[in-house]
Amino acid sequence: MNAPLNGRTQQYHHGDLRRALLDHAAAAISESGVAKVSLREIARRAGVSHAAPTHHFGSREGLLTALAAQGFHALADLMHNAHEQTADFAEMGVAYVQFALSHPAHFEVMFQPHLHQGDDPALRAAQQRAGELLYGAPTLPGTGTRDAGIAAWSLVHGFATLWLSNALPAEQDTPPEQRARQAIRAFLDGRSEGSLAANDD
Amino acid sequence: MNAPLNGRTQQYHHGDLRRALLDHAAAAISESGVAKVSLREIARRAGVSHAAPTHHFGSREGLLTALAAQGFHALADLMHNAHEQTADFAEMGVAYVQFALSHPAHFEVMFQPHLHQGDDPALRAAQQRAGELLYGAPTLPGTGTRDAGIAAWSLVHGFATLWLSNALPAEQDTPPEQRARQAIRAFLDGRSEGSLAANDD
């Protein structure tokens, strides 16, 4: 077959089909939710045959597992950068919320273990990396750091989940980051001033 | 056909098939997750034909919508009772977590709007009832109550979600309610003493 040299339109070997499939999957999921997205629709979007995704990911679970792993790595990267740029605990939380809102498909898949094949080593590794960054970086001195860390993560995770679920009461003209900031401040208000920042390394 | 008078085993009219289907659906979902549960399996569990669920709920979305509405009502009831029994803010949060952990299937379906038919009036009503109880009852005086309410709900909701996602670091022999209590206390520590309780009516 005449393979176009630009490497785009129609060719048997796609070049980077795996990444393309993950991208299309994320787009489709953020539009319709995981439940309504089929492997075949993802294949259609990518312009390949219906069995191509199965070859790359083994199964639908496999694709969602890969998507979750990708999400945990992206989250870890983001938290890493955020921790380098600021030691402000509130801003780290805002960064977490921003990740969730800008990657809704990944976020949706990441925290639904039923969608994963739990023994996947890549997912396990990505989860662990993100977990260490989430627990290592933000701690609120003055209390049991473990519990405070869990509480902090719960707060921002819950806010993101509720926002994405459309569960929060409507409030016009207030962007989500600002509402998240306000909620986190409500969390921090009343604390002693010195404990606001994350511990530097 | 010989209809047994005890009203159980085999009869054309089940009696309360709708409720039975919801029960079986909740059980199946809590075992395998929403994604892997089919209408036909629910029908099989209930011992009826594969099209019986569709008759009662119109579609798979319809069944999940009904399940979500049932969940919001149960949550509203629980919060109502909790608010009558205690004014302790922390214990209200623990009650919220307990609901999520004891009704994982409902909780899983309640906060995934993609699974619902959004215009369902019963779901809308149940959501609003639960929402009013969640926002009316727990307020932390001393800050903008709206933001504090959002933060509080986010905290307990996030904890429940993370726990159900198996995302929290393992800690042997510590039951989830206690860990939730610890996390909430970490939230409250450092606040002025008087603002711990919910406002009485």
Add this chain to the structure above:
DNA sequence: TACGGCATCTTGCCAATGTCAAGATTCGGC
């Protein structure tokens, strides 16, 4: 350059699922 192994992708197929239409069975009101 020729060639052989191999990863990539396609085609064809099957069982299972959600949904619909038509029929069977039973309940409730008159």
Add this chain to the structure above:
DNA sequence: GCCGAATCTTGACATTGGCAAGATGCCGTA
């Protein structure tokens, strides 16, 4: 006692995930 309506079943169809077998193109080796 009877008729309409609600409940549930049977049968069918398009779609889906997964598998097997084949087609296609890439890459290293001689």
